[in-house]
Amino acid sequence: MRALSSTFLKRLGAVVTHSTRSMSQSTAIPKKQRRVRDHAYDNYMEVEKKTRRVLKFQSLILAQPSHSLPISRLETLARRAGLTRRDPAGAFLLKFPHVFEIFEHPVQRILFCRLTRHALLQIHQERDALFAQIPRAVTRLRKLLLMSNDRRLRLEHVRIARSALGLPDDFEFSVVLRHPQYFRLIDAEVTRNKYIEVVEVDPGLRTCAIEEVRERVYRFKGGDAEDVRFSFLIDFPPGFKIGKYFRIATWKWQRLPYWSPYEDVSGYDLRSIEAQKRMEKRAVATIHELLSLTVEKKITLERIAHFRMAMNLPKRLKDFLLQHQGIFYVSTRGNHGKLHTVFLREAYRKGELIEPNELYLARRRLAELVLLSPRKAKVDRELVGYRRSRFEDELGPVTRAYVEDPCEDFKGEDGAGQCSDAEDDLSSDVGSDVDLEDEGDDCVDEGVDLV
Template structure:
């Protein structure tokens, strides 16, 4: 384990196998998503097996590893022989295509909720604005589409505006109007319910953003209020995500904008009753922070449509290969129906940017495997963490 992800020795950490197992499954799903993006980017959404290793190598797979990987998930990937060329190809199964379409529909259906989540997220910042790049990196967690800059930010000028910071040359998203109705955060609702049910101290109920004006910042009272504010901020940040979890490295992007603690790892481990930090799923290179109260026996207590659509892929990944063989023996697709549905699917993918390569002069394809295919689903996708995280790591190591 690298120094940047080491756990402070003074903090006693209790493993929760439910969350850790969740991350082991998600590790497989991240690799599956890599291949899905790779296949969808190809012409006709099919990929010759002969070129699999070459292209998969750009995604971090070793030689001969890619072929063995896709055979592990027959409910997601299908290997077939081309009827004319007699060459083996790989494509997505009908179940995988249905899951992608279901997730796309769920993403579009919850855009109004995503707009509200983004408004609340920006309102949590000190200056009422966040860097566009930081939101872009965490768009998957917040249920924002890939083109959210246009389909969300610019589409709703009554809520957002884009500004250019002259001093840093960065783009920022600013909130236009601070709606007081959106200022009630999730933890306040929880504390209010506990107060009404159990008669807890009223001061503990109202600490979503504890006021420290008039206090000496070195005083114990000010430190307690600042700690409560930080807990509430991280709690709210996770509550705004689709799956009530986020990597610690991505939380660090919002550290300065929301006055989160410098030593974020140690702080979260001091509040293990509220948050769970898992190092599983990526060889200890990333930490995933879960909101404990949002889960029960490995599932969200209040699931949403986008979460359920994403979990469909998890179900396909976990299905056995024996079940896949049975399905193939019972189901035979008519070619005309399949071609019609695939053509409809290709048009949808083309609209989303998966147009694939272009034909060369002699019929050979010119693969245009751009970095966008790799950037969103690689295990090292947090390499773009800026100086904020580097400074945090330096403080941790020091």
């Protein structure tokens, strides 16, 4: 009888243990989730895909002393840079008559191409906006360095993300060297790499963007301060399935304390399960802060991977971001699914930035020129004249020194013409473990009530 009772108690204990483990696993946020598409962000990237190619052709034209180029030579340069795939360069320019202008040279009697007056004005506007916000870019760079473990980052990694951070091409001289009270350039003893190091830690820069958002939400909506203290703004995409246990797991995760991205965690014991959970939520806060420091509140996943080791980010970044689809959105549109763009969902509404800045508006102006219908272009059906207007003569040559490298962001599209110093090469020690598998087949179209 005692043996029977002991056996029964063991079985009962096993059942209770199994139920407890099942409940604990079911109330945890699933590690792998199906990616649900949000068409507002995907449409945004479809427009940017066209804009990115237009920028490459613009850089080829503006690299010439006369800011004009024969169509035949443009075809050769575009083919070397890997920009032409199916259509020739001349046919591509004709798709965007508000940006490019094709004319017949009065002396050589061959077809040339140049930028239109509206495109030159957009370049001038973007250049002015870029240099006007350099003080804010200095603050963004200082906060970025404070999030790293050693308060320093590789110069090459910052250079790769310069466009997203609103830094000019010559930021090493115009930003870093011109502000010695904030930054210091050092050379590594072993790897021979240059690093940007923060000179003095300012406690006023340790405030995260999510903390300011929490304060606004608390003042506007009120509620329990304990619920808002460690929470993030969550907005799941349309069609995202959320069940009972997932809702409970999300509620528990929102109340979980974590260390700030600007806090030094080297002195903590991170071997416990509680510490690992805090570090996972700290990684969410770090990526949230990194996106908040960008101009357009978005950045490619490949660029985030360069900061993975320096900021204690997870190894499989894509799966980690898909685990938090209510905070981030990963779009695979552009470059045949090989380019992953991470958006901060709370910063966008219906595919537009909620709080735009001048640099963002200047870049969107180019997208407006790209989207204008060719039928609305006031140009001659055959050719346009060579003579420019007086306004264009007064404007003078506008250089685009901050246009990115013509080969950048086109890796994998065509094998021809890829640059040897391509900045999106993920074969480095930081970005080699990024999962770039396209999950376009995981789209979920069923609607669900999130209330």
